[in-house]
Amino acid sequence: MRALRLTDNGPVLDTDYPTPHPESGEALIRVDLAGICATDLQLLAGYKGGYRGVVGHEFVGTVVAAPNHADWIGQRVAGELNIGCGECHLCRRGLDKHCRQRQSLGIIRRDGAFADFLTLPIANLHPLPHHLPDEHAVFVEPLAAALQLLEQCHVHQGQRVYVLGDGRLGLLVAQVLARTGCHLTALGRTPAKLGILAMRNIPTARTDDQEQMTQLLAHPADLVVEVTGSPDGFDLARRLVRPGGVLALKSTFANPLPAFDISSLVVDEITLVGSRCGPFAPAIRLLAEGAVVVDPLIHARFGLDNGIAALDYAARRGVLKVLIEP
Numbered sequence: 090m091r092a093l094r095l096t097d098n099g100p101v102l103d104t105d106y107p108t109p110h111p112e113s114g115e116a117l118i119r120v121d122l123a124g125i126c127a128t129d130l131q132l133l134a135g136y137k138g139g140y141r142g143v144v145g146h147e148f149v150g151t152v153v154a155a156p157n158h159a160d161w162i163g164q165r166v167a168g169e170l171n172i173g174c175g176e177c178h179l180c181r182r183g184l185d186k187h188c189r190q191r192q193s194l195g196i197i198r199r200d201g202a203f204a205d206f207l208t209l210p211i212a213n214l215h216p217l218p219h220h221l222p223d224e225h226a227v228f229v230e231p232l233a234a235a236l237q238l239l240e241q242c243h244v245h246q247g248q249r250v251y252v253l254g255d256g257r258l259g260l261l262v263a264q265v266l267a268r269t270g271c272h273l274t275a276l277g278r279t280p281a282k283l284g285i286l287a288m289r290n291i292p293t294a295r296t297d298d299q300e301q302m303t304q305l306l307a308h309p310a311d312l313v314v315e316v317t318g319s320p321d322g323f324d325l326a327r328r329l330v331r332p333g334g335v336l337a338l339k340s341t342f343a344n345p346l347p348a349f350d351i352s353s354l355v356v357d358e359i360t361l362v363g364s365r366c367g368p369f370a371p372a373i374r375l376l377a378e379g380a381v382v383v384d385p386l387i388h389a390r391f392g393l394d395n396g397i398a399a400l401d402y403a404a405r406r407g408v409l410k411v412l413i414e415p
Contacts, residue, residue: 090108090205101397116208120148127257149165238314259317260282309331309334327353
């Protein structure tokens with residue numbers, strides 16, 4: 090099969106990569122559509138210690154084989170990326186996505202979705218409604234990550250919330266939080282991206298507009314979600330959260346944060362919340378209902394044979410979601 094994999098010399102398209110074989114309890118899935126995530130781009134820069142293998146973890150696919158689970162064959166699915174060992178104390182507590190021996194699709198010891206086929210445990214799969222198009226269903230995983238914030242933070246009506254970052258995930262996070270009735274402002278640098286939210290009647294502000302930023306800094310938020318994808322975003326997010334407030338971090342990147350005043354977190358009693366993978370079922374429901382808009386986020390679509398060009402294009406400033414279609 091074809092597979093786009095990371096090597097010591099960067100990404101390469103392998104046209105004769107071994108097709109994976111599903112073990113007992115797993116499914117072989119034909120990848121119908123996959124999305125490039127900021128994490129995929131950070132893997133190119135050395136995130137996760139230099140992952141080597143097939144990249145990609147956002148996908149829609151069709152089950153073509155499932156030993157002892159024939160009822161799954163032909164199902165169109167999305168899949169959760171983390172696979173715990175099932176035996177450690179974290180897995181036994183339901184924290185398998187934090188298992189120290191885990192595999193993560195396209196990230197840790199498990200070949201990913203930028204290929205003709207992949208395998209995942211049946212337990213990781215979620216059937217998709219027939220009326221949900223692939224172009225929307227491919228957003229299930231990142232939308233689930235946005236919804237994880239609601240699992241971790243008590244967001245309520247009237248609460249002042251800032252979302253810092255107008256990239257792929259930031260636009261999904263803003264749409265999710267807007268549904269809570271909180272007093273939300275989404276911050277970014279790109280008028281076209283912020284315009285997607287403005288069309289949804291979500292207030293926005295420009296981080297390069299000094300007057301707007303002065304006003305926001307004078308009224309720090311109860312909750313700030315940092316989703317810039319850049320180490321530089323942390324400092325501004327820290328300044329935007331009030332004493333006693335919550336700073337939720339969504340960004341993952343290869344390089345460590347620059348030096349910052351950790352004592353200020355103690356003095357101002359800031360709660361830090363790390364947030365990543367989230368619940369698939371409500372993400373599928375919101376996409377099926379059209380409650381979250383994703384069409385404007387799609388900027389390009391490439392065939393798998395042009396996967397390296399797709400990665401290059403996705404890394405350009407201002408580009409949102411790039412899709413790969415095997």
